[in-house]
Amino acid sequence: MQNLDFYDLKPKLSDFRQEVLVGLSKPQKSIPPKFFYDKQGSEIFEQICELEEYYPTRTELAIFKQHCEEIAALMGENCLIVEYGSGSSEKIRIFLDVLKNPSAYMPIDISKEHMLRASEEVARAYPKLDVLSVCGDYTQKLILPVYEKKPVKTKVIFFPGNTIGNLDYADAVELFSQAATLVGSGGGMLIGIDMKKDPQILHAAYNDAKGVTAAFNLNLLVRMNRDLSANFDLSSFSHYAFYSPKSSRIEMHLVSLKNQVVSVAKQEFEFSKGESIHTENSYKFNLEEFQKVAEEGGFNLVKVWSDDNQFFSICYLSVA
Ligand SMILES: C[S@@+](CC[C@H](N)C(=O)[O-])C[C@H]1O[C@@H](n2cnc3c(N)ncnc32)[C@H](O)[C@@H]1O
Numbered sequence: 001m002q003n004l005d006f007y008d009l010k011p012k013l014s015d016f017r018q019e020v021l022v023g024l025s026k027p028q029k030s031i032p033p034k035f036f037y038d039k040q041g042s043e044i045f046e047q048i049c050e051l052e053e054y055y056p057t058r059t060e061l062a063i064f065k066q067h068c069e070e071i072a073a074l075m076g077e078n079c080l081i082v083e084y085g086s087g088s089s090e091k092i093r094i095f096l097d098v099l100k101n102p103s104a105y106m107p108i109d110i111s112k113e114h115m116l117r118a119s120e121e122v123a124r125a126y127p128k129l130d131v132l133s134v135c136g137d138y139t140q141k142l143i144l145p146v147y148e149k150k151p152v153k154t155k156v157i158f159f160p161g162n163t164i165g166n167l168d169y170a171d172a173v174e175l176f177s178q179a180a181t182l183v184g185s186g187g188g189m190l191i192g193i194d195m196k197k198d199p200q201i202l203h204a205a206y207n208d209a210k211g212v213t214a215a216f217n218l219n220l221l222v223r224m225n226r227d228l229s230a231n232f233d234l235s236s237f238s239h240y241a242f243y244s245p246k247s248s249r250i251e252m253h254l255v256s257l258k259n260q261v262v263s264v265a266k267q268e269f270e271f272s273k274g275e276s277i278h279t280e281n282s283y284k285f286n287l288e289e290f291q292k293v294a295e296e297g298g299f300n301l302v303k304v305w306s307d308d309n310q311f312f313s314i315c316y317l318s319v320a
Pocket of ligand 1: 037045057084136138139
């Protein structure tokens with residue numbers, strides 16, 4: 001396809017091995033959530049987005065649809081959109097349909113095959129748009145492809161789905177700082193954040209009745225068995241997710257159901273019964289807290305849109 005280019009920044013398997021070995025050696029065993037997303041993990045995540053209990057995706061989509069014209073006006077003409085964690089690239093289409101002559105779309109995702117397929121679909125559906133698809137890790141320093149084919153008036157980062165909520169405060173500030181440098185003065189960010197709410201609603205969203213979120217969490221063990229020659233017995237670990245009001249976050253864990261020793265990349269790790277691997281945080285925000293972290297990273301809050309229940313918010317930020 002003439003309007004599609006692919007850049008592989010090669011997030012390495014050795015990073016996976018290294019981060020897993022370091023994470024499993026900590027007193028509280030942990031593995032960063034970015035490693036959920038192999039091909040299988042990305043597919044399971046799409047199933048999560050369809051679940052009755054998982055309100056974020058449909059709520060965010062409804063806000064986008066309701067306000068897309070106003071948001072597109074803020075993004076302006078001839079913009080270059082860089083999407084962090086683009087996944088299926090479904091949400092950006094709402095804006096591609098209403099933006100005035102967008103110049104290029106640059107999806108960045110760690111899950112290569114999934115992202116490639118999604119990028120091809122976008123390039124096919126929007127033949128006048130240049131799609132520069134990047135396989136990379138947005139938590140690392142990224143050297144992105146230079147785009148000069150068409151004029152670019154504004155660079156805007158699109159970061160939906162409360163993926164920012166996976167990062168602790170300092171890492172979130174670091175991401176905003178790097179993003180602010182990337183888009184430069186006058187550049188923007190359109191970001192979706194999940195708001196604090198009744199913990200029962202949050203609890204249900206991460207403990208769905210069909211067990212899809214549990215399968216997503218357990219797939220990390222499948223991935224380690226395959227890619228790191230590990231020997232996790234899936235029936236000896238249980239998905240456990242809960243909301244901590246003190247930390248304002250959902251924590252996801254894999255809990256060992258017995259005393260056991262597991263081998264990963266030729267190293268042995270002991271698990272006592274009830275011990276967990278901490279696999280994900282998903283922070284929930286109020287507007288003031290979110291504004292503080294974004295401002296510390298160099299972005300000003302321009303406008304906010306929410307649903308009637310205030311479950312989810314979309315923020316447009318700009319670099320002063
Ligand atoms: C929660 S999903 C959101 C997907 C989509 N943006 C949405 O809103 O539905 C997170 C996405 O970010 C990607 N991802 C997670 N951590 C990443 C990282 N450090 N660098 C690049 N992509 C990452 C995953 O592969 C996945 O597609």
